[in-house]
Amino acid sequence: MELLIFYPLGGVCLLLALGVVFNNSPIGSAVSLIGMMLGLAGIFVLLQAHFLAILQVIIYAGAIMVLFMFVIMLLNLKQDLTWKTRDRNLLLSILTGLLVLGVLYKFIDITLGTQFNNPATVPDTFGTTEEVGTKLFTDYVLPFEVASILLLAAMVGAVVLAKSKLD
Structure with a gap:
């Protein structure tokens, strides 16, 4: 039964990922990326990792993609x-x-x-809040902090690039 859901969901994710690459407009690419992330959250649900699915939607399809859209619109990218x-x-x-x-x-x-x-086999604790928190704040704390600093630098860079010259 899971395969009947997985294969169409995987196909949609693959098509949306191709839409990210081959789309002519940056906004269209970003919207395709949001759809792909939502499909990936569906795959996490099939793996019984409900917490990871919710994190995928809230953090990546929500917050990170809002940041990407903000940067794209600030930079006012034209297609020439x-x-x-x-x-x-x-x-x-x-x-x-x-x-x-x-x-x-x-x-x-x-x-x-x-x-x-x-x-x-997947362990029973896969994708639980306790497991994700333990891994994130013990084994992967340095990559987590480096990623947050890189996102902060990207936001500052986008604001600097988009800022109009003050006279």
Whole structure:
């Protein structure tokens, strides 16, 4: 039964992720990214990780994407790409994507070769509030703080770039 929900949800996530890459407007790309994050939250629900699904919606699809939309609108990005530039960017995007997929395939084949035949079971504490809090504030506290500083620097940079010259 879960597969009947997973495959369409995964397909929608894949299409929305492609929409992020191939959309012409930055606002359209950001909206596609929000939809993809909501689909990912649905996949978390299928994994019985309800807390992670709620975090995905509130933090990423909510707060972070509002910040992205704010920055996009502050920078007032215009589309002046010519067809020649757009075709070149599309070709570079496809080639880069194929290269990344090839590297990932080789990495997975080398490191995880036989593990796909014997998948691990998910522990009962996966995705619970206690487990996420313990991991976040013990094992991953440094990456968490670095990410918050990077987001703060991005906000300050967007405000500096968008600020009109004072006379």
